[in-house]
Amino acid sequence: MLSDLExxxxxxxxxxxxWRKAQQMALKNASILVVGAGGLGCGALPFLAAAGVGSLTILDADVIELSNLARQVLYRTEDVGASKALKAAEALQALNPTIAIQGIAVNLTSENAATYVAQHDLIIDCTDNFKTRYLINDTCVEWRKxxxxxxxxxxxxxFAVFHPSGPSxxxxxxxxxxxxEIPACDEVGVLxxxxxxxxxxxxxxxxFxxxxxxxxxxxxxMTFDLRDMRLSSFTL
Known part of the structure; x- marks a missing residue:
């Protein structure tokens, strides 16, 4: 049920x-694992929390650096040196105290991936490296998540939604x-x-x-070009 406050x-x-009570309850009853609390995570997490997703788990072993702050807007200058996962969870809990948020300062690995993926309804890949991305994919395929x-x-x-009934x-x-082949942001830069x-x-x-x-x-x-605001789609 939704409380009067909710x-x-x-x-x-x-x-x-x-968007009626049934849709809001679907969010409230859902648990999401967000892997990565960097630029993508800072874009996604506030709106997941604000919309009322009932349970959010954030995995990221990184600490906040000064060069992160131009794009990772969950963090403040005084947070430099602190855990991204813990600071993100703190900020999101302040945004919406009615939901459960857990920040865990570890990376997703082949040893823990099955444990974390199996516990959640939906996984969001906010990582910045291919090794973790393929691990997310393979674990989600195995657990049909x-x-x-x-x-x-x-x-x-x-971006794309990969679901058990479609291609991975x-x-x-x-x-x-x-x-x-594909250098990181530190090399090519990012706005x-x-x-x-x-x-x-x-x-x-x-x-959705x-x-x-x-x-x-x-x-x-779906592909997006920031320079000309072009959004394109390629059927899977």
């Missing part, structure tokens, strides 16, 4: 004709690229709004998926 908190979205992929490079980003990320990209936009779109896809709404990203790889 009805008031989510009143604006509950006023949508297509949906996951929402997001990635950025320079001025472009992409590994089917789309069978060969894991080397670090030399902070790009991971924010892609992370926000990942949050939107998570909300949990609420039972259809979306092009559930059947396509």
């Amino acid at each position: 009805f008031e908190r989510y009143r604006k979205q509950l006023n949508l004709p297509e 949906p996951f929402i992929y997001g990635a950025i490079h320079a001025w472009e980003g992409q 990320y590994r089917k789309l990209f069978p060969v894991e690229p080397s670090p030399q 902070g709004v790009l991971p924010g936009i892609i992370g926000l779109l990942q949050a939107k896809e998570a909300i 998926y949990l609420a039972g709404f259809e979306s092009p990203a559930q059947k396509s790889l």
Whole structure:
């Protein structure tokens, strides 16, 4: 059930004709694992918490660096040196005290992936490396869990919803690229709004998926170019 406080908190979205108590309850009863609390995670997490996702678990072993702050807007200058996962959880709990949030300062590994993935309804890939992304995919395939992929490079980003009844990320990209083929943000650079936009779109896809709404990203790889604001889709 939704409390009076929750009805008031989510009143604006509950006023949508297509968004009723059933959709809000679907969010409240859902548990999401967000792997990565960097640029993509900082774009996705506030809107997942604000929308009323009942349980959020954040995995990230990194600490906050000064160079993160131009794009990772959950953190403050005084947070430099602190755990991303713990500080993100603290900020989100302040945003919405009615939901359960857990920040865990570890990375997803082959040893713990099954444990974390099995415990959640939906996984959101907010990582910045291919090794973890393929691990997320393979574990989700094994446990038949949906996951929402997001990635950025320079001025472009992409995202998609991979679900048990459709093709997997590994089917789309069978060969894991080397670090030399696709260099990291530290080498090519990134404008902070790009991971924010892609992370926000990942949050939107998570909300749509949990609420039972259809979306092009559930059947396509979506790509976004920041320079000309072009959003394209490629059917999976």
